[in-house]
Amino acid sequence: MKEKLIREFKNIFKEEEGIRLFFAPGRVNLIGEHTDYNGGHVFPCALNIGTYAAVKKRDDNKLRFFSGNFAEFGIIESSLEDLLYKKEALWTNYPKGVLWALNEKGFKIETGFDMYIWGNIPNGSGLSSSASVEVLTGYACKNLYGCSITLAQIAHLAQYAENKFNGVNCGIMDQFACAMGKKDNAIFLNTNNLSFEYLPFKLENSKIVIACSNKKRGLGESQYNKRREECEKALIDIQRVKKADSLGSLTEEEFEEVKEYIKDPICRKRARHAVYENQRTLRAVNALKARDIKEFGRLMKESHISLRDDYEVTGIELDTLVQSAWEIEGVVGARMTGAGFGGCTVNIVENQAVDTFIEKVGTKYFETVGYRADFYTVDVGGGPTEL
Ligand code: ADP
Ligand code: MG
DSSP states (O other), X not given: OHHHHHHHXXXXXXXXXXXXXEEEEEEEEEEOOSOGGXXXXXXXXXXXXXXXXXXXXXXSSEEEEEEGGGGGGOOEEEETTOOSOOGGGGGGHHHHHHHHHHXXXXXXXXXXXXXXXXXXXXXXXXXXXXXXXXXXXXXXXXHHHOOOOOHHHHHXXXXXXXXXXXXXXXXXXXXXXXXXXXXXXXEEEETTTOOEEEEEOOOSSEEEEEEXXXXXXXXXXXXXXXXXXXXXXXXXXXXXXXXXXXXXXXXXXXXXXXXXXXXXXXXXXXXXXXXXXXXXXXXXHHHXXXXXXXXXXXXXXHHHHHHHHTSOOXXXXXXXHHHXXXXXXXXXXXXXXXXXXXXXXXXXXXXGGHHHHHHHHHHHXXXXXXXXXXXXXXXXXXXXXXX
């Protein structure tokens, strides 16, 4: 990998010396979906796939970017004087957003850089390639310019950049999981107060297999905002009869007692998912602590059903991937992951069943939707590093 990155950098920027190499992971959310903006818990882990960078500091204030994944756009130039969102800056709005945020928060970046990046996670598929690029940029700047910034601060800054510079209304989970990843551990994060705990997630006899539907999210963004509004409405109705800071603060029993006060039946269904999914995440973590991976898998299935029936964010593509996975012997758990409407599923598959899984799910998917899914067999990786 190092040789490839250096070779590409030299080819593109015609520079030889002083090149430094960095990596930041993507992430997958194991359980706890659409709970992050409801004050609930999430349970993501960083992956051993993500985004690589070869970077060299410049003497002037120019910024030059090139992505091996978007080679058709060539070198995209900018400068430290031009840290504004621009449509024509394309993907470079993500690293530029981080530079802008560093500047806003008082970290001094005095000279520009040349940056080549290349990612081996799918884009726009719910594995947080955008957060991976942002954390990568923050981490590279920390090392190149000696910014005294912690990994947790990089996570916050990257989220700030995605929200305020790129105008994407995401919670903290993605950037947090990418920046704070720890090898063979998942992160049990309370999105209400950002307290977190690392939990060993080292599978002895199984692998994490990610199936990418190759269905782009399309309408996903407007639907995502709609779900957020529906949950907010449900909470307001509940607050008329019960003190509750968020849907994530309610137990299932408490929800059942007050649910009739949620006027709109659609909002009631959305809230039921938010409450039950949060409680399910707590149970899944307890199952893992008790080394009961079977129970963890069962809860993953429940999670998918709730996302399909109550939250209605799955669709034929994700349902086909997950339902065909459930039928295969040796599949411990399978569910959609990320915002939904496309993107990926996360599967825990016993080692001996991985090949059958990929073949059977892949075939069924192609027969049903008419194009192929991609499969990634991954490990739980650590946070950003210099190579
Ligand atoms: P996700 O974060 O789920 O992968 P997003 O839509 O949030 O999906 O982010 C995808 C965008 O992030 C891409 O369209 C691109 O702008 C940027 N991006 C991610 N990875 C790369 C990469 N390797 N090279 C250039 N841009 C990238
Ligand atoms: Mg993203």
